[in-house]
Amino acid sequence: MAINYSERIPNNVGLESDRRLQRALEAWQPEFLKWWGEMGPEGFQACEVYLRTAISVDAKGWANFGYVKMPDYRWGIFLAESVPDSQIKFGAHKGEPVWREVPGEHRGVLRRLIVTQGDTEPASVEQQRHLGRTCPSLYDLRNLFQVNVEEGRHLWAMVYLLHAYFGRDGREEAAELLRRRSGSADNPRILGAFNERTPDWLSYLMFAHFTDRDGKYQLASLAESGFDPLAQTCRFMLTEEAHHLFVGESGIGRVIARTCELMKRHDTDRVGEYGGIDLAVIQRYLNFHYSVSLDLFGSELSTNAANYFSAGLKGRFREADLHDDHQLSQSRRAILKPRGGAITQSEEPALAALNETLRDAYIADCERAMARWNKVIQDAGVDFALALPHRGFNRAIGHYSGICITPAGEIVSRDEWQNRRFEWLPSQADRQFVASLMRPVTEPGKFAGWIAPPPRGINHQPLEFEYVTGIPNV
Ligand code: BYC
Ligand code: FE
Ligand code: FE
Numbered sequence: 001m002a003i004n005y006s007e008r009i010p011n012n013v014g015l016e017s018d019r020r021l022q023r024a025l026e027a028w029q030p031e032f033l034k035w036w037g038e039m040g041p042e043g044f045q046a047c048e049v050y051l052r053t054a055i056s057v058d059a060k061g062w063a064n065f066g067y068v069k070m071p072d073y074r075w076g077i078f079l080a081e082s083v084p085d086s087q088i089k090f091g092a093h094k095g096e097p098v099w100r101e102v103p104g105e106h107r108g109v110l111r112r113l114i115v116t117q118g119d120t121e122p123a124s125v126e127q128q129r130h131l132g133r134t135c136p137s138l139y140d141l142r143n144l145f146q147v148n149v150e151e152g153r154h155l156w157a158m159v160y161l162l163h164a165y166f167g168r169d170g171r172e173e174a175a176e177l178l179r180r181r182s183g184s185a186d187n188p189r190i191l192g193a194f195n196e197r198t199p200d201w202l203s204y205l206m207f208a209h210f211t212d213r214d215g216k217y218q219l220a221s222l223a224e225s226g227f228d229p230l231a232q233t234c235r236f237m238l239t240e241e242a243h244h245l246f247v248g249e250s251g252i253g254r255v256i257a258r259t260c261e262l263m264k265r266h267d268t269d270r271v272g273e274y275g276g277i278d279l280a281v282i283q284r285y286l287n288f289h290y291s292v293s294l295d296l297f298g299s300e301l302s303t304n305a306a307n308y309f310s311a312g313l314k315g316r317f318r319e320a321d322l323h324d325d326h327q328l329s330q331s332r333r334a335i336l337k338p339r340g341g342a343i344t345q346s347e348e349p350a351l352a353a354l355n356e357t358l359r360d361a362y363i364a365d366c367e368r369a370m371a372r373w374n375k376v377i378q379d380a381g382v383d384f385a386l387a388l389p390h391r392g393f394n395r396a397i398g399h400y401s402g403i404c405i406t407p408a409g410e411i412v413s414r415d416e417w418q419n420r421r422f423e424w425l426p427s428q429a430d431r432q433f434v435a436s437l438m439r440p441v442t443e444p445g446k447f448a449g450w451i452a453p454p455p456r457g458i459n460h461q462p463l464e465f466e467y468v469t470g471i472p473n474v
Helices: 019-039 104-127 138-165 167-177 201-222 228-266 279-295 303-310 354-379 414-424 428-437
Strands: 048-053 064-069 332-339 342-349
Touching: 019 104, 019 138, 019 167, 048 138, 104 138, 104 167, 104 201, 104 228, 104 303, 138 167, 138 201, 138 228, 201 228, 201 279, 201 354, 228 279, 228 354, 279 354, 279 414, 279 428, 303 354, 332 354
Parallel strands: none
Antiparallel strands: 048 064, 332 342
């Protein structure tokens, strides 16, 4: 079947005039649609969803709202505009012109970075495919689907790079991206957090807040890349990421607001019997999603990270704002390390510690969001504060893995950890309780009792707007 490219695949990469790329995408697109049908939002493929579609990168083109059936969504390929005469900003090639083609010596490493990034996108869609059935409102359902189609588009963005710049092995990797499955025993997704289950909406909102936020920091680092097509692609992806973070942060904020309202009304901190989620349960969910997301930054000391930077492939967060030599060959920095039963500081080469440096920026961002959530609690007149656990808590990657650290940052014995872990992480009972609240609310303008309504609708529409129509009876 021939494809009308600019209509079917909105793009600013000159797809119309690139026969080789057309052929590759023409073969891949039906596989993508098949994957979307099997692994995309379950039970809602025939609904009309009020979605935003990007049809170009300028201010007017990237936010077109209208009803679309998800399988008909126009997954486009967009690069942010290239800056003329740009130079590589860091590493051994600093000051040289950016690459418009893949530098031969870094081909394998670059492909691996693109594949790792690309793999997370369909993984998240797979993790979220069951959630539609238990949506707390049409507003939230629409936001879920918006995030899902955009993660689909992020997959397209990485597949475009693989097809356009990596020849046959790029095409093979692009096909594999549709074959791995989140949580599969034989063919799992690449990174840990993307094989975890997202069984309920509290997990999902935490995921959008904490795990999509890793996306923000990783994409921002790749947006500094000396390989210009990758940088341009990631810059445009970041504009979409902002909405995913909004969904997470505002969603959790609304859960907190509802809980506080029930606490005040019934003068209790146990709001379960009134259909709310205790702040203690929210804290345990938060501990889980935060720690799993911290793992996504990799080991504290990593030769991979040092090599990515020195090679000019992956920079630091907002590289241009940093005032140093952008090569880090002599610099050192202090990092925390567990040693002999204590967590102590140690001076390490800054180049090897780049994963930790990016994780620091992420943690600071999470702290800022945490302060906004705590303001919601305070404003409600409730005496409680949520907190981020220690960075070593519940880690599976890096030098804290295998060490039992409490949220307060205390190293404890394995026995104590086992005995107390459900003070800190969601228990079976927590998950069952949250699951019991997950009843679909699909009447326009109505919201489930465990989450407060948002202050306003989408794209100036009222809250009662029918954001998704044609919902099957469940
Ligand atoms: N799980 O030197 P190390 C997003 C592996 S999220 C499993 O410590 P490195 C999104 C690592 O691959 C953003 N394995 O790590 C969010 C390596 O394997 P090999 C995604 C892990 O390489 C929500 C070994 O352990 N983008 O977009 O310095 C919804 C030792 O590695 C994990 C990116 O990640 C883990 N957590 O850094 C939708 C950007 N961590 O080589 C989307 C691209 C490490 O020994 N990726 N390993 O086989 C990277 O920059 C790097 O691969 C990482 C790891 C930062 C992930
Ligand atoms: Fe994404
Ligand atoms: Fe995202």
